[in-house]
Amino acid sequence: MSKKILTRADVAERAPATMGQRHRVVIVGSGFGGLFAAKRLAKSDVDVTLISRTSHHLFQPLLYQVATGILSSGEIAPTTREILARQSNARVLLGNVTDINLANRTVTASAFGTERVTEYDSLIVAAGASTSYFGKDEFSHDAPGLKTIDDALEIRGRIFTAFEFAELEDDPAIRAEWLTFVVVGAGPTGVEMAGQIAELAHRTLKSNFRSIDPTSARIVLVDAMSSVLGTFGDKLANRAASQLTDMGIEVWLNAKVTDVDDRGLVVIDDHGETNRIDSRCVVWAAGVRASSLGKILGEQSGAVVDRGGRVEVEPDLTLPGHPEVFVVGDMMSLNRYPGVAQVAMQGGKYAAEQIDRRVRGKAPKGSFHYFDKGSMATISRFRAVAAVGRFRFSGVIAWLLWLFIHLVYLVGFKARVTTLLHWMVSFIGRGRSARTVTHQQLVGRRALKSLELTQWSPPPPAPPAAEPTEARTENEVVVP
Numbered sequence: 264m265s266k267k268i269l270t271r272a273d274v275a276e277r278a279p280a281t282m283g284q285r286h287r288v289v290i291v292g293s294g295f296g297g298l299f300a301a302k303r304l305a306k307s308d309v310d311v312t313l314i315s316r317t318s319h320h321l322f323q324p325l326l327y328q329v330a331t332g333i334l335s336s337g338e339i340a341p342t343t344r345e346i347l348a349r350q351s352n353a354r355v356l357l358g359n360v361t362d363i364n365l366a367n368r369t370v371t372a373s374a375f376g377t378e379r380v381t382e383y384d385s386l387i388v389a390a391g392a393s394t395s396y397f398g399k400d401e402f403s404h405d406a407p408g409l410k411t412i413d414d415a416l417e418i419r420g421r422i423f424t425a426f427e428f429a430e431l432e433d434d435p436a437i438r439a440e441w442l443t444f445v446v447v448g449a450g451p452t453g454v455e456m457a458g459q460i461a462e463l464a465h466r467t468l469k470s471n472f473r474s475i476d477p478t479s480a481r482i483v484l485v486d487a488m489s490s491v492l493g494t495f496g497d498k499l500a501n502r503a504a505s506q507l508t509d510m511g512i513e514v515w516l517n518a519k520v521t522d523v524d525d526r527g528l529v530v531i532d533d534h535g536e537t538n539r540i541d542s543r544c545v546v547w548a549a550g551v552r553a554s555s556l557g558k559i560l561g562e563q564s565g566a567v568v569d570r571g572g573r574v575e576v577e578p579d580l581t582l583p584g585h586p587e588v589f590v591v592g593d594m595m596s597l598n599r600y601p602g603v604a605q606v607a608m609q610g611g612k613y614a615a616e617q618i619d620r621r622v623r624g625k626a627p628k629g630s631f632h633y634f635d636k637g638s639m640a641t642i643s644r645f646r647a648v649a650a651v652g653r654f655r656f657s658g659v660i661a662w663l664l665w666l667f668i669h670l671v672y673l674v675g676f677k678a679r680v681t682t683l684l685h686w687m688v689s690f691i692g693r694g695r696s697a698r699t700v701t702h703q704q705l706v707g708r709r710a711l712k713s714l715e716l717t718q719w720s721p722p723p724p725a726p727p728a729a730e731p732t733e734a735r736t737e738n739e740v741v742v743p
């Protein structure tokens with residue numbers, strides 16, 4: 264089959280769709296880009312199929328609150344199926360997209376060992392990004408990243424269990440290891456994590472233990488760069504750094520992590536001096552890498568894929584030579600737009616609107632332009648920094664602004680109400696509503712990895728039943 268490259272006019276011509284079907288829009292990903300695209304198509308004369316490897320939409324900016332026991336996972340991760348339940352033209356499928364064939368216009372996804380090929384007329388790829396260890400993937404074993412609900416629950420398990428083990432430990436040196444928490448990466452996620460671990464130790468757990476003093480916990484924030492919250496500008500970066508220090512957090516800048524193991528990590532400073540920090544709980548909040556689907560798209564279309572795995576798109580977010588394929592959110596590279604939720608939401612909506620216009624035979628909109636509504640990061644209760652236009656805020660005002668904005672953008676009324684209640688418990692009181700930790704949360708990721716098992720691969724065949732080696736009595740139980 265010859266590979267015909269379609270022009271925008273060709274796509275518009277195909278828009279009413281072939282063989283009596285409606286125009287088929289496939290969306291990959293149920294994050295900010297994917298969900299906002301799907302919702303924008305609610306009134307369009309198209310059939311939407313949203314394929315995602317998670318059955319929920321995740322509000323990543325509040326993941327650190329799940330990791331530190333303030334919120335439960337349901338509040339920030341409502342099911343996509345429920346969100347789109349009333350949108351009759353939308354269908355939600357669980358699946359890990361493993362291939363996209365631009366020539367045949369198909370998307371291949373697998374789930375639990377089954378494979379499904381879905382055809383599209385228009386495609387929106389919004390598969391986001393994952394944690395990057397800058398080529399040192401082995402660090403992930405002992406320093407989980409914070410990108411998914413699984414990550415957040417594992418980190419919650421590690422933080423709370425570290426205090427439990429410290430309580431059990433008699434050796435002061437080992438106890439100090441359990442009470443040392445290191446967060447790698449001083450961007451918004453790292454700052455928020457470090458701030459919340461400090462709040463947990465200093466307020467929530469203060470009188471919960473008998474042998475240890477949780478307020479003596481050591482919290483270290485490490486970054487290879489020379490400032491915290493570098494993207495917020497010098498003024499806010501300095502304020503954030505001094506607020507962190509006031510909270511007793513050690514801020515190690517110009518410190519590059521060179522090794523991580525189960526008892527701590529090693530950093531090298533800009534003078535070449537190495538230092539080891541002994542810690543049983545390291546959180547990696549340092550880097551992101553765009554979905555590997557970007558590479559697949561680049562190979563087939565000739566689009567440039569940058570060092571972070573992001574696809575360089577046309578000004579209208581389409582793939583070069585493929586006006587029927589849009590790439591949005593953390594996966595796309597255009598005008599040096601940052602990898603933030605607003606870029607993904609606005610990109611998803613824009614792509615959906617372009618498709619709607621094509622289907623209705625209307626002229627396309629002009630190029631995509633990101634409208635920057637500002638950025639903010641919390642440090643702890645009553646402390647935050649915010650940059651909105653030319654205005655800079657810090658302290659309580661920034662914190663209240665942060666609370667309000669995050670509440671507005673959370674999906675669903677129920678989630679907003681329960682989140683507000685849990686915030687009152689944590690910020691007005693000292694409690695945390697989601698401190699439950701399970702054994703599976705602690706060991707699940709590493710156990711699955713050692714078995715080379717994922718949700719997407721079929722379960723291994725059951726081992727043959729062991730033959731009894733000796734006669735048993737009637738009441739003997741065979742433990743598999």
Ligand SMILES: Cc1cc2nc3c(=O)[nH]c(=O)nc-3n(C[C@H](O)[C@H](O)[C@H](O)COP(=O)(O)OP(=O)(O)OC[C@H]3O[C@@H](n4cnc5c(N)ncnc54)[C@H](O)[C@@H]3O)c2cc1C
Binds near residue numbers: 410
């Ligand atoms: C901890 C954290 C805190 C953050 N805080 C902020 C903040 O305060 N403010 C802000 O603006 N931004 C913040 N961000 C960034 C923001 O969340 C992202 O920019 C945004 O989520 C990007 O949206 P997206 O749709 O591109 O990707 P995502 O929201 O990551 O969604 C990707 C979707 O694709 C799915 N997927 C991935 N691969 C596949 C595949 N192969 N097959 C099928 N489905 C797949 C995923 O399951 C997911 O549903 C934060 C990010 C993190 C991780």
